[in-house]
Amino acid sequence: MADRLSAVKGMNDIVPPRSAAWEWFEQQVRELMRSYGYQNLRTPIVEYTPLFVRSIGEVTDIVEKEMYSFTDALNGEPLTLRPEGTAAVVRACIEHGLLHDGGKRLWYSGPMFRHERPQRGRYRQFHQVGAEALGFAGPDVDAELILMARQLWRRLGVSELTTLEINCLGQSEERVRHRVDLIAYLQRHADRLDADASRRLHTNPLRVLDSKNPQVQELVQGAPRLIDYLGEASLAHFEGVQSLLRAAGQAYTVNPRLVRGLDYYNLTVFEWTTDRLGAQATICAGGRYDGLIAQIGGKPAPACGWALGIERVLELLAEAGQTPPAAAPHAYAVLSSAELMPHVLPVCEALREAGVQVQLHMGGGSMKSQMKKADASGARWALVFGEEELRQGQVGLKDLRGAQDAQQQRLLPLDPLQHLVCALR
Ligand code: ATP
Ligand code: MG
Numbered sequence: 001m002a003d004r005l006s007a008v009k010g011m012n013d014i015v016p017p018r019s020a021a022w023e024w025f026e027q028q029v030r031e032l033m034r035s036y037g038y039q040n041l042r043t044p045i046v047e048y049t050p051l052f053v054r055s056i057g058e059v060t061d062i063v064e065k066e067m068y069s070f071t072d073a074l075n076g077e078p079l080t081l082r083p084e085g086t087a088a089v090v091r092a093c094i095e096h097g098l099l100h101d102g103g104k105r106l107w108y109s110g111p112m113f114r115h116e117r118p119q120r121g122r123y124r125q126f127h128q129v130g131a132e133a134l135g136f137a138g139p140d141v142d143a144e145l146i147l148m149a150r151q152l153w154r155r156l157g158v159s160e161l162t163t164l165e166i167n168c169l170g171q172s173e174e175r176v177r178h179r180v181d182l183i184a185y186l187q188r189h190a191d192r193l194d195a196d197a198s199r200r201l202h203t204n205p206l207r208v209l210d211s212k213n214p215q216v217q218e219l220v221q222g223a224p225r226l227i228d229y230l231g232e233a234s235l236a237h238f239e240g241v242q243s244l245l246r247a248a249g250q251a252y253t254v255n256p257r258l259v260r261g262l263d264y265y266n267l268t269v270f271e272w273t274t275d276r277l278g279a280q281a282t283i284c285a286g287g288r289y290d291g292l293i294a295q296i297g298g299k300p301a302p303a304c305g306w307a308l309g310i311e312r313v314l315e316l317l318a319e320a321g322q323t324p325p326a327a328a329p330h331a332y333a334v335l336s337s338a339e340l341m342p343h344v345l346p347v348c349e350a351l352r353e354a355g356v357q358v359q360l361h362m363g364g365g366s367m368k369s370q371m372k373k374a375d376a377s378g379a380r381w382a383l384v385f386g387e388e389e390l391r392q393g394q395v396g397l398k399d400l401r402g403a404q405d406a407q408q409q410r411l412l413p414l415d416p417l418q419h420l421v422c423a424l425r
Contacts, residue, residue: 009124010123011125016327017326020325020326021314021317024325024327025310025313025317026109028152028155029107029129032151032155035151036148036151038106038107038131038148039104039106040107041107041108042108043082043085043088043092043108044082044088045081045082045110046080046081046082047079047088048079049067049069049078051087051088052067052080052082052084052087054295055086055262055263055264055292055296056083056087056262056263057204057262057263059200059204060207060261060263061261062083062261062262066083066115066116067115068080068081068114082113083112083113083114084262085112085128085132086130086132086289086292086305089106089108089130089134090132090292090303091296093106093134093298094296094297094298098134099293099298099301102135103135103136104133105132105133106132106133107130108129108132109127109128110127111126111127112125112126112127113125114126119279120278120315121277121278121279121311123311126309126310128308129307129310130286130305130307130308131145131148131306132303132305133145133303134293134302135301135302135303137302139237139238139241139268140240140244142241142267142287142288142304143244146166146250147248147250149272149284149306149308150162150164152308153272156317156322157317158274158313161275161319161320162272162273163253163272163273163274164252164253164270165255165270166242166245166252166258166268166269167257167268167269168230168234168237168238168267169226169259169265169266169267169269169287170231170234170267171231171233171267174231175226175229177229178224178226178228178229181224182208182223185222185224186201186205186208186223192215193216193219194211197216206226208220210259210261212279223257225257226256237267237268242254255271258270258271260285260286264289264295265288266288266289266290266291267288268287269285269286269288271284271285272308274316276316277312277316282309283308283312284306285306286304287304287305287306288302288303289303289304289305290302290303326378328377328380329357329358329378329379330357330358330379330380330424331357331383331424332359332374332381333358333359333385334367334370334371334374334382334385335370335384335385336387338364344360345360347417348360351421351424354417354418354421355421355425356424358383359377375400379400380399380401381397381398381399381400382396382397382400383395383397383424384409389411393414394411394412394413394414396409396411397409397411397424398410
């Protein structure tokens with residue numbers, strides 16, 4: 001309803017104090033990516049629609065019914081709010097010739113848009129972190145990417161709640177033979193297919209394996225397994241990934257029904273799931289997409305990557321009782337009279353320059369109410385500026401988190417400021 005002036009359905013504000021968890025998470029991700037040598041790439045939120053249609057595939061949930069596509073009213077161009085990150089990463093790599101000197105390891109983070117039915121863990125604007133390694137063909141990159149996600153779960157303290165499933169989709173030639181048998185099997189059980197599955201039976205039967213409908217899922221259990229149609233090279237790649245995972249002590253399940261909701265994958269696919277988030281169980285998913293770069297018009301090069309849903313991962317963190325550190329400043333400065341502001345403001349500026357985080361009280365009020373605010377800010381210290389103390393070049397310092405007797409105010413000189421800086425950090 002346009003006149004409600006609320007946020008759009010399925011699109012959420014991220015407000016404090018919750019936003020602190022997001023900031024903390026983003027910091028963990030930045031450090032993780034740096035530790036593996038992945039570089040940050042930022043692409044626009046809007047792309048030309050054909051980029052997604054061609055890469056994700058016409059007969060997929062995303063392209064058939066989830067994309068926010070529109071015509072630019074000013075020039076008639078077909079545009080789409082990005083539903084995922086990989087297609088744009090590949091486009092940007094081609095456009096900027098990023099692969100001219102060999103492989104590139106890249107990561108991104110940001111909002112994605114899909115017109116889905118909003119529910120816990122499923123939104124219309126949601127956020128992903130993605131990692132993509134382009135130009136590397138070996139199973140070692142697949143393993144590195146999977147282990148990188150594991151490293152993140154460890155940092156976040158949720159490893160115990162995650163499980164890894166992997167599968168191998170082979171190459172398109174291998175999928176052709178499987179497809180014939182899969183269609184025949186599904187046709188034999190046509191009465192158990194829902195509308196989506198029947199429609200996909202001929203256009204994109206592999207998609208049927210990805211159905212969320214429990215009845216179709218049950219049927220799929222007995223379907224021909226793609227893994228039984230794979231040739232030597234595909235199986236060797238798959239075994240390569242598995243042996244590296246074993247070498248790194250990472251447990252996994254081979255799930256022969258695991259396919260992904262996007263068409264560009266081949267060989268390795270994987271999902272990190274959890275049993276703590278109900279139906280929205282997949283927190284991170286990805287795989288190899290060796291054909292995509294050439295398909296979008298680049299020089300053929302192999303690639304592999306994953307994306308994780310930030311909302312789901314943060315939800316899992318909450319489920320696990322992991323509370324990210326609150327975003328509190330080191331100190332909260334209070335002042336006995338607003339007239340002191342011209343003296344207090346420059347001191348606070350100097351403290352911040354020296355690396356101290358200071359929240360300066362504004363809006364007046366009694367000392368008592370200011371101290372309440374200081375406490376609520378989560379700061380460890382209260383800096384108490386009084387007229388008499390300032391005249392003597394001093395400031396009061398109070399430990400807001402110490403034991404009762406440690407909470408006595410003590411006085412520190414403002415010159416040199418270093419004494420105060422040391423006391424506050
Ligand atoms: P699902 O099967 O849950 O619909 P998907 O296969 O469509 O997921 P991907 O396109 O692989 O998901 O995206 C990677 C990750 O992004 C997912 O594993 C999930 O954590 C997250 N994700 C996808 N769609 C949404 C959404 N609408 N809301 C929140 N998170 C999402
Ligand atoms: Mg989906």
